[in-house]
Amino acid sequence: MMHLNRIATFFIMATLITLAACNTPTEKNQSSQTSSGPTDRKWWKEAVVYQIYPRSFQDSNGDGIGDLKGLTSRLDYVKSLGVDIVWLNPIYSSPNADNGYDISNYDDIMKEFGTMADFDVMLAEMHKRGIKLVMDLVVNHCSDEHEWFRQSRSSRTNPYRNYFHWWPAEKGKPPFRPGSFEVDGSGWRYDSLTNSYYLHYFSYKQPDLNWENPKVRQEIYAMMNRWFKKGVDGFRMDVIPFISKDTTFPVITEKFLKENYNGAWDQYMGNGPHLHEYLQEMNREVLSKYDIMTLAEGAGTTKATAMNFVDPDRKELDMSYHFEGVSLGYLPGEFKQMDPKGYSLVAFKEIYSGWDSVFANKGWGTIYLGNHDQPRMVTRWGNDSPEFREASSKMLSTFLLTMRGTPYYYFGDELGMTNIKFDRIEDYRDIETLNMYAQIKSKGGDLQHFLNGQKISARDNSRTPFQWDATENAGFTTGTPWIKVNENKKVINVAAAEKDPNSTLHYVRKLVQLRKDKKDILVYGKYTLLDKENPNVYSYTRESNGKKMLILLNFKTENAAAHTGLDLSKARVILDNYPAPSAGEELRPYEARILELD
């Protein structure tokens, strides 16, 4: 018997857990600086990306759901941040089993979000302000309500049958595959209509598309071309490493899963036999024709395999984001439970420095601490108590905006928005939390323990409405919001932050401007970690053409000192999140200091 609870949690945890390096690194010569090296200039390297969860940004019609008209009405605010690119979570037609990650029509807009005419206005208004738009591309799976799937399930001989992965029941039960977001943990669902099972790595409402079928690939490329012709500037590609499957579906034994969960991912799911062939084909048929950017959600990728996606010579994608950073501090073998001891800053530094070195000579990295799948940055990585919330939000923002790699900044982090920490399961909306709760309940597990853990790790923590002002629904809606507004909107909101010259908001604007003013150093310059065993302070330099900047970040609630070994006698402070900073190495709680050395 499979331990279903464990297996189901594995799938989600696997995206969180660092994967063992199983594959050999790319054989290409990594030491030579080529024209595709890290100092090769590209607009998407110099950009700051601002991610907006459209459901929670601005409602325009009082139905409690954010929409495109609302978003368009707030573009001046977005522009005021100085960001260059907006990444929007999926806005296509969807029955919303997984908030838009289950698409029923790729060529239409979700009715709650508006119409294609609203989209055209939004895109034009973004471009008018010099903001580019990156859309979410969800093509590992679609919705079971997509016409392709309706056709496919209708009969074994339907022309769309092979658009999905079917397993005829007369062959017995298919070999186990994990199905994230399923109460029973299984990635196969039995469909009595044709006496067959279909594959879904996520919920049964998200059947996996069969990329081994060339017709499927052509449909997807044509759809992408239509969006590029409309003028979108790029795609963030949802779980793209999963698209190719070994369709013989070899058995993953219970023994193997027990001993090597991570290897199972890399071997069976995140690294299919034709993955890179398909990405190269996509590049030839679509991506290479436009001046756009692409970002892979690098689920199941490691430091050893990441370069295969973004090596410019391979002509696949531009950037990828890893899960090693955001997995730090979780307890192994449990569903998203934080280690009560917190996380180790030394390990944190090692992870981000290790990933920087992957792209030191070739390719390009990314940096993020929050998104719609993660809790709020300040709660998870800083300190959301009233005493330290602003200082630690500013400190973490300093990290994001001074590292090498394109920053992906999550909306609301510029206000220091925090986790909402729901007490009751009834307040949650996310399929992941609801189904995991049901699963634990069905097994007689500890529900209170689960709910306590979710206060820190649940995805809904970062999906609550954006806090514009101190009014009842924070200026987000005049109706009833689809998910509760955080009560701390009374103090944490744009209106208050605009008025306070020391707010996180103003500080983040300065950081974004600084990254642009010092582009040679802060975007393209070399990164060097200093004082790596220091358990409290993260120190590093960025340098280019003999010009050097030093960044000092105190991650703790106590005063702490950096020991960089550098001569700081002539150092000048460029930015600090405390008033009246010294130019030395002593830091106050969560202090962030940027110094110029020559």
Ligand code: GLC
């Ligand atoms: C990605 C998305 C996540 C979604 C999942 C299934 O991880 O970021 O929100 O639930 O894919 O599409």
Ligand code: CA
């Ligand atoms: Ca609305």
